[in-house]
Amino acid sequence: RRVLFRSLIDAAYQSGIRHIDTAFFYGNGQAHDTIANAIKNQRSHWHICEKVGLRWASRNRVIHSGSSDAIIHDCQVALRRLRTDYIDTLILHWPDPHCNLATSIDGLQACVDRGYARHWGLGNLADTQLHHLINYPNTVYQLEHNCIIDNSPQLHKTHQHAYNLVFSPLANGWLANPNYLHQAIPKSDRRARHPIYTQPSYRAACQDFHANTTTPIEDALRWVIQTPTVHGLILGPRSPEHLHQLILATAGL
Numbered sequence: 001r002r003v004l005f006r007s008l009i010d011a012a013y014q015s016g017i018r019h020i021d022t023a024f025f026y027g028n029g030q031a032h033d034t035i036a037n038a039i040k041n042q043r044s045h046w047h048i049c050e051k052v053g054l055r056w057a058s059r060n061r062v063i064h065s066g067s068s069d070a071i072i073h074d075c076q077v078a079l080r081r082l083r084t085d086y087i088d089t090l091i092l093h094w095p096d097p098h099c100n101l102a103t104s105i106d107g108l109q110a111c112v113d114r115g116y117a118r119h120w121g122l123g124n125l126a127d128t129q130l131h132h133l134i135n136y137p138n139t140v141y142q143l144e145h146n147c148i149i150d151n152s153p154q155l156h157k158t159h160q161h162a163y164n165l166v167f168s169p170l171a172n173g174w175l176a177n178p179n180y181l182h183q184a185i186p187k188s189d190r191r192a193r194h195p196i197y198t199q200p201s202y203r204a205a206c207q208d209f210h211a212n213t214t215t216p217i218e219d220a221l222r223w224v225i226q227t228p229t230v231h232g233l234i235l236g237p238r239s240p241e242h243l244h245q246l247i248l249a250t251a252g253l
Contacts, residue, residue, distance in 0.1 A: 066096025
């Protein structure tokens with residue numbers, strides 16, 4: 001698996017891609033090691049976006065770690081794992097329900113003040129928390145956005161204050177492959193945690209989408225790209241072949 005992702009990063013570099021989105025709990029730290037080995041001679045060419053605020057508590061349980069001290073600690077660990085002196089953008093993955101969001105922001109800002117990170121941002125906020133983006137303009141804001149999980153209202157509120165960087169434009173693959181709708185998805189698969197799998201209304205909307213398209217990847221990506229309040233999007237290719245497929249799909253959009 002590490003060899004596959006190393007080849008994926010190499011293919012991305014050859015294709016002109018320079019943005020890596022990762023997180024503290026991805027692969028329980030193994031993702032950092034793979035990235036570090038892949039870019040060790042090219043660090044200055046890459047923009048690393050590191051998300052903190054979630055940790056593995058056990059093999060099957062992730063917990064929030066959004067306190068100021070936890071964010072600083074996890075950023076320091078990420079720097080060691082990535083074998084780099086700085087992170088380009090440090091983002092709070094999800095708000096921690098056990099502490100005030102302002103406390104998490106203090107931790108993010110402390111990382112910038114100490115030189116651990118150059119910029120910070122927030123992710124997956126509730127509507128009642130969006131004012132923090134207004135108080136700290138020009139930050140990065142990450143959230144899911146696609147034609148099924150349509151977060152246009154939030155994007156409209158934040159686009160003048162933050163850089164809206166959306167993820168899951170293909171809804172964890174549900175919008176790319178209609179066959180998923182007819183397959184049994186194991187609980188360990190991340191697709192099983194997506195609302196399209198767990199909520200009948202979203203599943204029906206996904207079925208509707210596939211019934212009305214012959215080019216699902218292109219149409220799903222076009223819908224996101226044409227959202228005027230989207231400033232950038234994160235694609236999650238699983239292999240070099242998948243990466244090239246996505247590049248071709250976006251070429252004419």
